[in-house]
Amino acid sequence: MSQPSNLPRWATLWLMPALNLFAALLVSGLVITLIGEDPVECLQLMINGAFGYPEGIGYTLFYTTSFIFTGLAVAAAFHAGLFNIGGEGQMYLAGLGVTLVCLGLDFLPGWVVIPLALLASMMFGAAWAFIPGYLQAKRGSHIVVTTIMFNFIASALMTWLLVDKLIMPGSQTPATRLFAESAWIPMLHELAANLGVELPQTPLNATFFLALISLVVFYLMVWRSRWGYTLRTVGLNEKAARYAGMPVSKVIIVAMCFSGALAGLAAVNELLGSTHRMNLAFTNGIGFVGIAVALMGRNHPFGILLSALLFGALTQGGLDLSFEKPAITHEMIILTQGLIILFCGALENLFQTPLALAFKQMTKR
Amino acid sequence: MDSFFSVLDATIRVATPLVLAALAGLFSERSGIVDLALEGKMLAAAFAAACVAYMMQSPWAGLAAGMAAGVMVALLHGIVSIGYNGNQLISGVALNMMVSGLTPVLALAWFQQGGRTPTLDDAARFRSIELPFADTIAASAPLKALFGHNILVYLAVLVIVVVSWVVYKSRFGLRLRAAGENPHAADAAGINVKLVRYLAQVISGALCGVAGAYLVLAQTGAFIQDMTAGKGYLALAALIFGKWRPWAAVSGCLLFAFTDAIQIRLQGSELPLIGSIPDAFIQAIPYVLTVVLLAGFMGRAVAPKAIGVPFVKSR
Amino acid sequence: MAELAIELTGVNKYFGEVHANKNISFAVAKGSIHGIIGENGAGKSTLMSILYGYYQADSGSIRLNGQEVRIRNSHDAIARGIGMVHQHFMLVDTFTVLENIVLGAEQGVALKQSLLAARDHLATLNRDYGLQVDPDAIVGELGVGEQQRVEILKALYRGADVLILDEPTAVLTPQEADDLFRILRLLKAQGKTVLLITHKLREVLDITDAVTVMRAGEIVGNVVTADVGKEDLADLMVGRKVNLQLDKTPAKPGKTVLQVSSLSLTDARGVKLLDDVSFELRAGEIVGIAGVSGNGQSELLEILSGMREASAGSVCYNGTELTTLPTREPKAAAYRRLGIAHVPEDRSREGLVKDFSTFENAILGYHDQPAIQHGLLFNRKAIIERCRRFISEFDVRPANAFRRSGLFSGGNQQKVILAREIDSDPQLMLIGQPTRGVDIGAIEFIHKRLMALRNAGKALLLVSVELDEILALSDRIIVMNAGRVSGELPVAQATATELGLLMGGHK
Incomplete structure (x- = not known):
């Protein structure tokens, strides 16, 4: 669908996403005005909530960590030409993997149980993505519909497991027992304290560094390796991939597993980094935010880092905002996410023609 | 026997909004536009219907508002997918999210009841229609299952008949199918493909509007956050299940509604041989069935050929 | 001078920087078969798209039967009696012949009457022009020649007086083509005007009354067919003596x-x-x-x-x-x-990925070669060097290894593919x-x-x-x-x- 664009590269890469983002925020602002609040004041409160004080920054980066993983997950599938809406379910199932390892083995020391839990999260996430991937590759089932169905199936399955099987004995809330402390991933403020630096207590934990490493590894794998080359060829032109002798079905399946594994790591940040137990619906839409993050970040790790940071700030700033302004709830953030997906994902070329005209005028002068 | 009829009764009640939404999806998808936005269209309609029925104390005003809201979301989907040739899948996901976020925010701002709307009085709802011999009907399970419903249920039956005529036997239906199968051929034949697709969106929005209004005006009596709870996706599944054909899609809806109806009856009860089945498993049946169907284990589902592809005039 | 069916004066069309049609003027006599001949990319199809309302001319005028008209879309064109038989048929495969013919020309809200009326009309057309087509056949199940006849019927059913055929014989056997020409002559005898777009000289000489020759967006000749020979047309079309005869030494199998x-x-x-x-x-x-x-x-x-x-x-x-x-x-x-190296038939869909940079396409199919790996990653320098070598050896223009392949002309895309396949020895x-x-x-x-x-x-x-x-x-x-x-x-x-x-x- 890419039409030959007369825009300079920087405009396509930076200006257009910025304008799309601005348009989305503008509509959000209109809704805020509609319910009788001042959007400028709200924006200030949000920015302050997200970046204005050390604790806020900690929370922002904590949310950013999960969003990097789910964003990369969506991007990985996108590069193979697949729209994986199943990040939510894959993350949920990955949580099961983490939980099973912790409930069964958390008497072991951390350096054993944490890597095992990481591995389990990736394997469970990959497994839940494998089935839709396999069905797409071998039976032609549309990945979008299948992954949506798998989200519902995951939700039903996990509700049953949490309510009937994994619930802490004697408890009424559908949640597991607290994992042993050996399985907790060190918090950043603890690590800093060891170095003699004092940071406020936030759930920001060492998984954040894993997310940053994942961004780099993702870049190298997708753009600089044979594997990524195959992935992108299949995504852009399946016929050319067959011509080139690439195992298309295998690439699709592996891409989905890769995607599911990345979504799975988000569960590690939540469970081992923050709550230290599994709750019902702990994924809380993080998988869906990944779609917005990937689209906004144009499926590129650097873009994903920036947009994950944006969504981290939106989440944290939004929470702070709802303390100040009870009328503006978490749902306002969901609306904004939806708007950003709409403007950056589906209407990405909205400003192309006007911009191209503007540039033409400018160069004429 | 009575239990059979009470399951039938429940099936019809649950199936009605699914049927309406599935037929809405049929128009959209037959015209070549993927419709993940069914969920959002319904949810927006449910909210609008709840607000207006509450303020005007009239179910009919609520229904009209629901349809208008459904059409509005549909037009947004149309502008993105048809006007700007945007990605239809992404547009659908985005619209669902937007509606899911916007409705409770507005509900909270307008009614201060924590993201829901006030419960409607009887006068503002659709009740079972009063027939002669009402008492006889109420007393007999079979009669109640067939004649004890509200007007929207019968409207839905009429819609099924009309839709299958329109799709297969009318000028609009021919053009609709052509737009979804080969828009370039339709264009060469002098048909305004974008207009046909927009009209399909409007119809889809209106039908989803009735479906969403039904949830509030005939079932819950108030708007509750995310009350569609995946019904739009379920309708889409039924549409695929029915291979994009009206009567077959309706059968899919009835099947899904039936599993829902027996689930409620089976809750907690012990079955011979199997023991008790967790609710979650029965809830998952429609989704599993759809996956199985899509995997081609129940015959190939062939989608309209041009679905999901923006229509850009070639020369 | 015979009555004119179509008259174009000074028609221009730009696509961005590309001047696809330059000052086109020609006239077509009513009841004649008029050929438009030219190489790929000479601007024939653009011109016909303007006539059929897909594009609007940037300047110039079009007269139909002496009257100046504006054709805004295909609907306008049909209403003015212009019919088009596309190179890639514009038919809905899942519909019957009858449904395809009726599509867009229905009468009334219900289909029934339209279908009945069309069935009658079709029988007449079938008889008049000898177009044997079963109205109830599913179009997707018909052969190519039959599908083409459905296209012609579609145009006639809409009352077309001017029929444009875009490369109609590209997919036909010579015998099927002869059959088509028989039908075209019948149409001419009934007073219809036929515009035949082709790049095949033989066809033009066989069947047309007059020819317009196009080259690089311009008209280079308007001639009466009877006055010219194959060689003259070929020279006009290509603009210089064609030398298809290569220096061919005897093969040594x-x-x-x-x-x-x-x-x-x-x-x-x-x-x-x-x-x-x-x-x-x-x-x-x-x-x-x-x-x-x-x-x-x-x-x-x-x-x-x-x-x-x-x-x-x-x-x-x-x-x-x-x-x-x-x-x-x-x-x-x-x-x-x-x-075994392979230069595929469908260059842009199989031979390369349009959204890739040229250096990425330079290794398509050979991406596993050890020479371009560097541990787990690609040896990017080696790949770019290889691509630069291809570009200079095969004179690819513009010489830019980072340019997206889709932005190159067909010839330059093909050179990259050829270079890649030949290089594998x-x-x-x-x-x-x-x-x-x-x-x-x-x-x-x-x-x-x-x-x-x-x-x-x-x-x-x-x-x-x-x-x-x-x-x-x-x-x-x-x-x-x-x-x-x-x-x-x-x-x-x-x-x-x-x-x-x-x-x-x-x-």
Whole structure:
């Protein structure tokens, strides 16, 4: 669908996403005005909530960590030409993997149980993505519909497991027992304290560094390796991939597993980094935010880092905002996410023609 | 026997909004536009219907508002997918999210009841229609299952008949199918493909509007956050299940509604041989069935050929 | 002077910087068959799209029957009595013939009356023009020739007085083409005006009354057909003496490289796409496969390159049986490793990824080579260097390894593919439509390269729908019809007539 664009590269890469983002925020602002609040004041409160004080920054980066993983997950599938809406379910199932390892083995020391839990999260996430991937590759089932169905199936399955099987004995809330402390991933403020630096207590934990490493590894794998080359060829032109002798079905399946594994790591940040137990619906839409993050970040790790940071700030700033302004709830953030997906994902070329005209005028002068 | 009829009764009640939404999806998808936005269209309609029925104390005003809201979301989907040739899948996901976020925010701002709307009085709802011999009907399970419903249920039956005529036997239906199968051929034949697709969106929005209004005006009596709870996706599944054909899609809806109806009856009860089945498993049946169907284990589902592809005039 | 059906004056059309139609003026007499001839990219199709309302001219005027008109869309065109038979048929495959004909020209809300009325009308048209078409057949199940007749019926049903046909014989056998010409003459006799767009000289000479020749967006000649010869038209069209005759030294065929025996392919519906195909190919020779497109050539290339499995038969390559080759990777990759290179027929859809940079396309199919790996990652420098070498050796313009492939012209895209495949030093080269959509300058270049490859002792299998190309390059010619080999002959004995008959299966 890419039409030959007369825009300079920087405009396509930076200006257009910025304008799309601005348009989305503008509509959000209109809704805020509609319910009788001042959007400028709200924006200030949000920015302050997200970046204005050390604790806020900690929370922002904590949310950013999960969003990097789910964003990369969506991007990985996108590069193979697949729209994986199943990040939510894959993350949920990955949580099961983490939980099973912790409930069964958390008497072991951390350096054993944490890597095992990481591995389990990736394997469970990959497994839940494998089935839709396999069905797409071998039976032609549309990945979008299948992954949506798998989200519902995951939700039903996990509700049953949490309510009937994994619930802490004697408890009424559908949640597991607290994992042993050996399985907790060190918090950043603890690590800093060891170095003699004092940071406020936030759930920001060492998984954040894993997310940053994942961004780099993702870049190298997708753009600089044979594997990524195959992935992108299949995504852009399946016929050319067959011509080139690439195992298309295998690439699709592996891409989905890769995607599911990345979504799975988000569960590690939540469970081992923050709550230290599994709750019902702990994924809380993080998988869906990944779609917005990937689209906004144009499926590129650097873009994903920036947009994950944006969504981290939106989440944290939004929470702070709802303390100040009870009328503006978490749902306002969901609306904004939806708007950003709409403007950056589906209407990405909205400003192309006007911009191209503007540039033409400018160069004429 | 009575239990059979009470399951039938429940099936019809649950199936009605699914049927309406599935037929809405049929128009959209037959015209070549993927419709993940069914969920959002319904949810927006449910909210609008709840607000207006509450303020005007009239179910009919609520229904009209629901349809208008459904059409509005549909037009947004149309502008993105048809006007700007945007990605239809992404547009659908985005619209669902937007509606899911916007409705409770507005509900909270307008009614201060924590993201829901006030419960409607009887006068503002659709009740079972009063027939002669009402008492006889109420007393007999079979009669109640067939004649004890509200007007929207019968409207839905009429819609099924009309839709299958329109799709297969009318000028609009021919053009609709052509737009979804080969828009370039339709264009060469002098048909305004974008207009046909927009009209399909409007119809889809209106039908989803009735479906969403039904949830509030005939079932819950108030708007509750995310009350569609995946019904739009379920309708889409039924549409695929029915291979994009009206009567077959309706059968899919009835099947899904039936599993829902027996689930409620089976809750907690012990079955011979199997023991008790967790609710979650029965809830998952429609989704599993759809996956199985899509995997081609129940015959190939062939989608309209041009679905999901923006229509850009070639020369 | 006869009455004019169409008169164009000073029509211009730009696409961005490209001036696709330059100051076009010509007139078509009512009741005549008028040819518009020109190379690929000469602007013929753009011009017809303007007439049919797909595009608006940027300037100039169009007169129909002496009246100045504006044609805003296809609906306008139809209303003014213009009908179009597209090169790629504009039919809905899942509809019946009748539904396709009625589509867009229905009367009333219900379909029933429209269908009944159309059935009657169709019977009359069928009788008048001898267009035997079953109104209740599903279009997707009809043959190509029949589908084309449905297109013509569609136009006539809408009351077209002017019928535009865009490359109508591209997919027809010579005999089917003759049948089409019979129908066109009947139309002319009934007073209809026919505009025939083509790049085939023979057709123009056979059937038209007058010809407009286009080159590079301009009209270079308006002539009466009776006054000109084939050579004159060809010169006008190309703008200089065509030299399709290459310096061809006698072939020195060596050992047998490829032995194809009784190869068959049956599709899911049981249709035989390839039926008992056998031939051999030696080192140092070019074997050309001639045939109207869709007679099994594409499938043959797909099987030989490993992209598709044969149903039966054997393919022996340098002593190795390919059909049963034990391999875990896809066959296309395994074959390539054995020294079989492949320039695919559909360049832009198979041969490269349009959204890739040129350097990325320079390794498509060869991305596994150890020479371009660097541990787990690619050796980017080596890849870019390789691409730069291709660009300079094959004179790719613009010489930019980072430019997106989709932005290059067809000829330059083809050069990159050819460079990549030749660079792998293959024993066997499979080439499909090497010069389709390629400009004249590049055609000569590509032909010379292929000839050099043959002289270097490689075996080349050439599939082309251009008879002139087959005749110029091949040492031996195999003709295919309906999935079978209908003839095989050395190039010295081949004439266009002979080949035409074999292509139609008439021998």
